[in-house]
Amino acid sequence: DTGVSQDPRHKITKRGQNVTFRCDPISEHNRLYWYRQTLGQGPEFLTYFQNEAQLEKSRLLSDRFSAERPKGSFSTLEIQRTEQGDSAMYLCASSRRQVVGPETQYFGPGTRLLVL
Amino acid sequence: AQTVTQSQPEMSVQEAETVTLSCTYDTSENNYYLFWYKQPPSRQMILVIRQEAYKQQNATENRFSVNFQKAAKSFSLKISDSQLGDTAMYFCAFMNTNAGKSTFGDGTTLTVKP
Numbered sequence: 001d002t003g004v005s006q007d008p009r010h011k012i013t014k015r016g017q018n019v020t021f022r023c024d025p026i027s028e029h030n031r032l033y034w035y036r037q038t039l040g041q042g043p044e045f046l047t048y049f050q051n052e053a054q055l056e057k058s059r060l061l062s063d064r065f066s067a068e069r070p071k072g073s074f075s076t077l078e079i080q081r082t083e084q085g086d087s088a089m090y091l092c093a094s095s096r097r098q099v100v101g102p103e104t105q106y107f108g109p110g111t112r113l114l115v116l
Numbered sequence: 117a118q119t120v121t122q123s124q125p126e127m128s129v130q131e132a133e134t135v136t137l138s139c140t141y142d143t144s145e146n147n148y149y150l151f152w153y154k155q156p157p158s159r160q161m162i163l164v165i166r167q168e169a170y171k172q173q174n175a176t177e178n179r180f181s182v183n184f185q186k187a188a189k190s191f192s193l194k195i196s197d198s199q200l201g202d203t204a205m206y207f208c209a210f211m212n213t214n215a216g217k218s219t220f221g222d223g224t225t226l227t228v229k230p
Contacts, residue, residue, distance in 0.1 A: 004160075031216050042120075042207050042220030043161075056217065091161070095216060102149035102168060103216060107161040 002026060004108035006092050012114045013082055020078045021111045025094030032075050033105060034067055035091040036060065043091055049075060050097060082115045089113075118143045118210050122221035129198045130229050136183075137193045137224045139208030145169075149211045150184065150191045151218065156204040164206070167191065198228045 005024045013019050025032050031050050035043035046065070047057045051072035061067075064082075069075040079086055089112050093105040119142045129135035141150070152164040167175045167184050175182050179199075183192045195202055205225050209218040 033217060035220075040222065042209075042222045043218075045217045045219070048217055050216075097216070102151075102166055102211060102213075104163055104166070105216075105218065106163075107153075109160045 004092055004094050004106050006090075006108040006111050008111055009109060010112050010114075012116065014116050015082060015084060017082055018078065018080045019082060019113065020076055021090055021092075021113075023075045023077070023092030023094075023108060025074070025092070026106055029094035029096050029106070030072065031095045031097050031103065032069055033093040033095075034075070034077050035093065037089040037091055037110070038087075046077075079113075082113075084115045087113055087115045118145075118148075118212070118219045120208050120210050120219050120221035122208055122224050124224045125222075126225045126227070128227040128229055129195075131198055131200060133198055134194060134196045135198055135226065137195075137206055137208075137226065139191045139193070139221055141189050141191065141208070141210050143189070143210065145212055147213045149213065150182075151209040151211065152180070152182070152191075152193045153207045153209060153220075154202075154204045155207065155223070156201075161207070165193065195226075200228050200230060202226060203228045 007022045033048040034046040037043045049069040064080045089110045091110045092108040095103040095105045150167045155161040165177045179196045205223045208221040
């Protein structure tokens, strides 16, 4: 399978705990994105990387959220001191930056987080 | 900031018929890209079709086509000969030409009835 993979697929945690999600992009893709999707809504942008550099962070990404992409390969998204409002689907997408024309983002299956 | 609005939360269509999903957006940019994504139940999101704003010709991909009205900032998706496998949530998305992130609408849930 050469698509975008995410781990774990489901996570249940108690409020106040820390959680970490992993995303493995398509191997030749240099851009990697994190989105959050709550029930009945479209994905909301959180942050993205080009190679190992984090180029943009949404205002949605509070201080409790941190993302890394060491060596420009896989990425991790950590949420510290989780709150019930963090319950959502966390989507990862990857793409190859195009010099001209739109890049196609390929999405992973997502990690569904439930904070009790 | 860009916004994307999908005014139809739910739609249904009979198998083999045609359905059109609506999308409007707001931007001050002149060059950008627009996308329709499909998210089947419990499955990952996939790209259906995309349109570059500088192209006047509407994009077509097999049974899927768009009606892009730049002045009206409208980008509707037409699905012809609907199939049961088209049942999914459909998202309209906007992307600036100089930024990779996408802004999504809240989606339209499409049900194709046999």
